[in-house]
Amino acid sequence: MTEMVNITIDGVPVEVAKGTLLIRAAERIGVRIPRFCDHPLLGPSANCRQCLVEVAMPDREGNVRPMPKPQPSCAMTATEGMEISTQATSAVAAKAQAGTMEFLLINHPLDCPICDKAGECPLQNQALELMGTGGQSVTRFTDVKRTFPKPLRLTSNVLLDRDRCILCQRCVRFADQIAGDPFIALQGRGGGHPAADGHSGGLYSEQIGRFDSTVLDFLDPDAPSAPEAQPIRGAHGLTPAEGLVGPSGDPGAADGLAPGPIDPGRGDLDVSGRPFASYFSGNIIQICPVGALTSARYRFRARPVDLVSTPSVTEHDASGSAIRVDMRRGTVLRRLAGDDPEVNEEWITDKDRFAFAWATAPDRLTTPLVRDEAGELVPTSWSDALDVAARGLARAADDGGVGLLPGARLTLEDACAWSRFARTVLGTNDIDQRVRDHSAEEDTFLAARVAGTGLSAVTYTSLETAGQVLLVGLEPEDECGSLFLRLRKGVRAGGVRVASLTSVLTPGQAKMSAESILVVPGEEARAVALLSQTHPALVEALKADGATILVGERAAAVPGLLTTIDTLATATGARLAWVPRRAGERGGIEAGALPFLLPGGRPVADATAREQVAAAWGIPATGENARPLPEAPGRDTTAILTALTDGALGGLVIGGVDLRDFPDPGLARAALAASAFTVQLEVRRSEASEHADVVLPVAPPVEKNGTFVNWEGRVRPFGQAHVSRTRTDRQVLGMLAAEMGADLGVDSLETLHDELAGLGLWAGARPAVTFSEAPAAQPAAGPLTPSSSPSGLSAVLATHKPMLDAGRLQDGEAFLAATALRPVARLGADLAARLGVVGGQTVEVSTDTGAIRLPAVIGGVGDGVVWLPECSAGSTVRQSLGAHHGSPVRVSLPISGATGPSGSAAQPNTSTAEVIR
Structure with a gap:
């Protein structure tokens, strides 16, 4: 139990926890002491001395005696019997604060009219406040600043x-x-x-x-x-x-x-x-x-008085971090961190803060496009575009069916519209939001452990006192910044010990003082199964109350890993949470944007689940107008692409996806080229647009209101910051459904939310997590083979995306792009020694598909392993190598005279990343 002490502040008795900072205790009774260096989330430092107060304390005999001079209230803690006098009641404290302010302003420039902070500046505000309470209003300093x-x-x-x-x-x-x-x-x-x-x-x-x-x-x-x-x-x-x-x-x-x-x-x-x-x-x-x-x-660029501010939620990851969007004359000028103690506290990543220019890039779609007889996309009216799309999709549905790839950047409401459009208008379960590695094993894991579970027992707050946390297939600093900060906070406070099962050592692991268990890429499942033998203390710690296992979406790329993790969690009793990378991933699961799930985590194959969803959607179960929902689970992403390539599907509806993100970008391109009819819903023109027959513009998050569901399962609603006529995915699909003679029933957000609330979460049976010997995410071209360069060495590839990469949601922000980590190839020490490579020297990583050249960094991975950043400038691993995590590759020194993409000679010691295709 926390020990309480009784103190007096400005004559008012206050009971606070022992050790409470005086500046916080004063806030309890409504007294705000001026401060600059103090911040509630930072340790005390007493640098600025602006918060000086008079303090009297009992001596050994119990006599309350004043301290000889004012004390910084931001660094002094409350003890029994203490008496504090702030600037409100003490002339000494008021004079001390005024003197401190005068010293701070001696050299401070008089540039408030041009300063970015003017209007929201604590120094400006407190200086004016002190002037009004007898402080110095005219400087006594006569020398040059x-x-x-x-x-x-x-x-x-x-x-x-x-x-x-x-x-x-x-x-x-x-x-x-x-x-x-x-x-x-x-x-x-x-x-x-x-x-x-x-x-x-x-x-x-x-x-x-x-x-x-x-x-x-x-x-x-x-x-x-x-x-x-x-x-x-x-x-x-x-x-x-x-x-x-x-x-x-x-x-x-x-x-x-x-x-x-x-x-x-x-x-x-x-x-x-x-x-x-x-x-x-x-x-x-x-x-x-x-x-x-x-x-x-x-x-x-602006002053606070010029700005219109709107609370919002980040669209860049699954953290659910609160942000504030500041606009002037219809243009977003900045984004700030929102204050949400339960989620991101007061911190956000640089990606959340600065990467907002993508939504107003020159390739922004503003009008519908339709492919004309000459094969060119031309602007047209909404009525014409919807008519062409409706007729084309109707033909495609009759000619084998239509697949849907909405992507995982959607709000919950938009994902619901995609899910409902697939089942009720196109009559198919061939819908999958996953533009990443996936497998039949992951299908069972999501159905058993994630979908329809609501706000889980694993939250940001619970992690601060979790005791032991095990990370598998997850690098929080790169994939969920707010999660990394909360784990590090728990580590520093002593409530958390982190262990990471990883194929590459990262600075983030070091900052969390993590126990890094280095494994060969592709061997993670075996390493987890052997933890009780190799790391018995870790397994024992996972049995403690509150212990947590956090598994990332990348685990789907390793056959058997999710099953092994599920078994470990069951055996130890540890809490288990799944952390995706994209903001709309968890909401899409809850909305049923997967081929095997309906809204609320209901299994497609369960008759009761289908009846519940049909009732919520107002679909008659019997009678002349009955439209039963499709019963069999649909195709996943890879199967949809394969079916399009083979002609088994007649068409495709695709959302905001980047073809480079697919497990096999070559298969994705082939599928789009082969699709008989393609409709795209997108914010900006993309590579997929070049294959689309109809392109329908939709609104980015800043131009709509909606809801994201973060990795915790926490619902994160946000408002519309920018008034726009651009329609949301939900509205566009509703119009398209009407053109096809159906009522999608998603026009009203209030009605949609009522339906979701009434439907609730699935309470029926859930499947067991099972491992399939044939993961659906394997590239269609078959197993990869390393290139046959005689000078190369065989290696195993490790890869994941850094936070700042070459993704389209970072376009248009050169300042941010320049702060990304330089792409490098991390080599095992044995490979470097055999090749005679030193740090900084360029190496080539290759397969029969292509090669990537990057500066080498020695160490940080196991023997025989090379790590490359995914989807980074000069290192698009899936696209350039046709490879994935755990693939065999070859590592060599560039051949003399080889040329880079521009045709210039390759430099063996260059620090610039080069890609050879």
């Missing part, structure tokens, strides 16, 4: 105006305590000023920055140094923006950046050639209490 050349580009996204910084260290503490990425630090001492040449013999003023040779004295120009310690100048490939200057007056995008204490062979550089910062760096902009840290995209 300290200035710095600005802005300093910390990353491609984050710019620093050092003369505005008040050294609160919120950004430094976030990087250290929350993200675990020490990309920014407080360096130097005192208030000195560097000389005009940027160097003053090591006597530098205290300031925030990162390894910058001419500002923070990281590099002594007079001392001998290794080549890798020299500043990188111009390696980023970015065009310096006008007005952005570095510390010595040169363009800020190119000057003064040294790699810092890293080994270039390790590969921890970003695409711009700088030391990798963080996937979460944008949070320091939001928590900065002044305008010192600004966004490269938002800088000088």
Whole structure:
């Protein structure tokens, strides 16, 4: 039980938990003490001294005695009998706070009219507040203010105006305590000023920055140094923006950046050639209490008074993170983290924060397109497009049927419309949202463990005290950023121990202090089955109350892994949760956007389940107008593509998918080319559009309201931020159904939600998780073989997508793209030794389909293994190699004289990724 103590604040008795910070205790009675460095999710530091209060404490004899000087309330904890006087009742505290404010403003520039933070700036607000309560309204400082050349580009996204910084260290503490990425630090001492040449013999003023040779004295120009310690100048490939200057007056995008204490062979550089910062760096902009840290995209674009803000939910992953969309004159200018203690607290990834330009890219679809007699897509009216689509789908339905591939980026409501359109209009269960690895084994796992389970016992909050957490087929930092931050928080607090069954060691595992169990790709199922022998302590820890197993969607690529995980969870009693990558994946499962499931997790093959769904949809079960739902489970994604290629299906309805994401992109392209009639619902024109007969534009998340369901099973509704005439998938399918003579019944969101609530979750029998010897996700072309290069070495491929990749939802954001990790090939030490490869040297990974060339990084994978980033610039593994996780490949040094995609000679030591097809 928590020990409680009695204290007095401004004469008001308060009972709080022992150890509560005084600044929090004051909030309990409605007293807000001014602060800058304090943040509820960061550890106390008492840097800014703005929260000074008078404190009196009982001595050993019990006599309450005042402390000799004011104390920082953000770092002092409550003890029995303490008496606190804040600025509301103490002239001493008020004077101390006013004095602190005066010192902070001495060197602070008077640029509020042009500062991005103006209007939402704590420094501005509290300065005005203190002036109104007797504070200093006119500065007594008569000398010249300290200035710095600005802005300093910390990353491609984050710019620093050092003369505005008040050294609160919120950004430094976030990087250290929350993200675990020490990309920014407080360096130097005192208030000195560097000389005009940027160097003053090591006597530098205290300031925030990162390894910058001419500002923070990281590099002594007079001392001998290794080549890798020299500043990188111009390696980023970015065009310096006008007005952005570095510390010595040169363009800020190119000057003064040294790699810092890293080994270039390790590969921890970003695409711009700088030391990798963080996937979460944008949070320091939001928590900065002044305008010192600004966004490269938002800088000088608007003021808070100009913006219309709408709460929303991220569309980039299955985290369900709360965000805020800020618009001006119909244009999204920025996105901020929302405050949701149950989910993402106050943090979001850089992808959530900055990747929003994709929805307004030049290839945005605004009018329907129909293929004319010459074979060209031409704009047309909605009535004409719907007429052509309806007639074409009717013919296709009669000629073998129609398959549906909606993709997993849909809202719950849109997924419901796709599911209902398939069953009631086209009369088929051939619908599958999975544009990724899948299998018959995964079908049983989703039906047994995921679909129709609602909000699970495994939540963000439960993970903080879970004890033991085992990750399988999941890299949270890359695949679900908010989940990574919550796990790391639990680890730092001592409530969580993380173990990761993985084929590659990652920085995220190190930041979680994870016990990494390194396995050969494809052998994960065997490794899980042997855990009781190889890691008995881990298995024993999984038997403890609250212990959790988190399995990622990538587990479907390894035959037998999901079955083995299910067996382990059952045997140990550990909680089990499945974490997909895409925002609409879990909602699509609940809506029945799968060939074997109906809404609410109901099995297609169960007569009672079909009757319940038919009743909810208002479909007569008997009589002349009866339209029974199809009984047999439909084709999955691979089977749909194969049937289209073979001519067994007459047509296709496809949603927002990227052909590069399919288990076999070649099969997907062949299927689209062979489809007799294809209708596409998409936000932007894509590769699939080139094969479509009718293209119907639909709204992106910012232009509609709806609901995502996150990995927990938590319902995450969001509002429409941008007023738009663009129709949603639900509305377009409703119009198409009407054109085909059916009422889809999804026009009203209220009615749709009532139907879902009335239908509820499946309470009937669930299947056992079973392993199939013939996974449906295997490429149709058969087993892969490594290329026959005589100089190559056989290896096993490991791969997964990093958070920042070449995905279409990151298009149009060059600042963000430059912060992605540089694509590298991680080689087992044995392969590197046999090839004579050193870190940074280019290697070629190949199959008979093609080859990928990347700089090598030695280690981090097992012997005989090579890891490549999936769907990254220069490393589209499925497309270029025709390979998947666990495939055999060959690793070699590039042949002299070989050429890259542009025809130029391949450079054996280049740091630029090249793809050979």
